[in-house]
Amino acid sequence: MLHERIPLLPSTIGTQREVVRLTYGPQGADMKVYLQASLHADETPAMLTAHVLRDLLQSLEDAGKLAATITLVPVANPIGLSQHVLGQFFGCFDLNSAANFNRGVARPKDVCARLEGRLRDDVVSNRRAIKDAMRALLDASPPATEFDSLRSTLLKMSCDADIVLDIHCSLEAVVHLYTDVEAWPRVESLARHLRSRAQMLFVGADLGLFIDWVRLAWADVRAHVGDRYPIGEGAVTAIIECAGERDVSYESARQQAQAIIAYLVERGAIRDTPSTPDALLHPATPQAASEHFYAASSGIVVYRARIGDVVEIGDAICDIVDPITGGTVTLRSGTKGVFYMRRAIRFITAGAEIGRVTGG
Ligand SMILES: [Zn+2]
Missing domain, CATH: 2.40.50.100 (RNA polymerase II/Efflux pump adaptor protein, barrel-sandwich hybrid domain)
Incomplete structure (x- = not known):
């Protein structure tokens, strides 16, 4: 496991926050998985799920079972994590700007322009070129504030991933999940492993979510390239909601972490025997409904x-x-x-x- 500390731009002199990235499996594998917890910093169950994931991923790495590069960010929002005012915890919105940490992510522009002349008849090199273009686009916009620095850091770590799982929770809730309708056939088994009780599917929406950046970058590239060059499937992206904010228990964290691992086995990121999850408890529905x-x-x-x-x-x-x-x-x-x-x-x-x- 590679342990890295990535410093953020400070908001004031005398302060310095950082994001910790844990990377498991072979570095630079063709397949990359990105997992982050508690972008909304007060959504504590997600962090406990990441804590369990950390141990599971380490065991799998020790056993030589990781086929993909798997990045885990167990605490995705050190800014929000420090926002305690008169005993209340404010982790969803940046207190300085009132911005929601998981909204207002600008749709990526110019990925297609950066691919001009770089695609050919080889899916592996094309995917590499697309991921390079996404990284270059983010590198071209250096952040100016601590908030932007956090967003930029997380996007740079996730933009080249084939699977992006953004782990949250809600207020009082059942385990549920959001993804887009195109990705749903590739996400359904994750919902089943999680024993998710509700699955909401976005249809062509741009809500400015964290996962929208990589999802829409791939969608734009696909629309631009059409059938001219092979590029394979776009990234699978989903938001997992680990029940409600007070549902913090080892039992539920273990169940959710094991579900994510079982899903990654199915997707080929982990070499292990796939398990068959139970049927969905309720059908997926359009988010707009x-x-x-x-x-x-x-x-x-x-x-x-x-x-x-x-x-x-x-x-x-x-x-x-x-x-x-x-x-x-x-x-x-x-x-x-x-x-x-x-x-x-x-x-x-x-x-x-x-x-x-x-x-x-
Ligand atoms: Zn959230």
């Missing part, structure tokens, strides 16, 4: 649906109780699907998000 509930008024949220429930149209999701007026408003689902996430704090302001159902 997911119903997001928002509070029409402020009050105490009393949930009537449990996380993981399959709700029907008209089923009660929650009540919002106003102890000043004595009124109670019941919020009902407009969709049939899995109630896969809900808020963690039980008092709500008007307009705030209450939870989500997958839809169909």
Whole structure:
């Protein structure tokens, strides 16, 4: 295992943060896997999953079973990890700029222009050229702030990966997963190994997510190249949501880490006997079909649906109780699907998000 410390640009004099990268398996293998945990720094279960992955990957490396270069970033956001204000932990947004650490990632431009004259009839050299072009594009935009430095560092470490798994969690939630509809046939078994209860598929969306950078870079190259040159499949990218933020246990972390390892065996990154996961618990659904509930008024949220429930149209999701007026408003689902996430704090302001159902 190669242990590297990559310094970030400091935000103020006298401070210096760093990202730690652990690399397992043969350096420079044709296949590369990138795993990162807790880009939203307060999503602690992801870090514990990475902790278990670390031991599993080390054992596999010692046994000579790694066929791919596997990069693990067990703590992807040292900026967010330090944001504690009056006892509250703010890890999703950069307190300096209000930017979400997993939004606003600019779509890559000019990858295709950088490939001019570099492709031929050899898939291996073409893939290398595409990955070189992605790296060169990122190198051409040096960061100016600590926030940009973190983003740039993580993108540079992941842009040449064939599999990118961004490990998060939600507030109160079942294990669920996001990927794009084109990648779904290659991601389905990951969802099955994870015993994921909801799989949301993006259709052609650019949400500015971390995984969108490499996903869209490949999509643009594919559209540009067409059938003129062989380039193989684009990168597989997915966001794994390790249940809710308080679901921190060795048991769940081990289950999730073992699921990721089983998936990497199937994808050929690890030389081991593949295992057959159980069938999906619920079918994948378009992300756009997911119903997001928002509070029409402020009050105490009393949930009537449990996380993981399959709700029907008209089923009660929650009540919002106003102890000043004595009124109670019941919020009902407009969709049939899995109630896969809900808020963690039980008092709500008007307009705030209450939870989500997958839809169909
Ligand atoms: Zn997150």
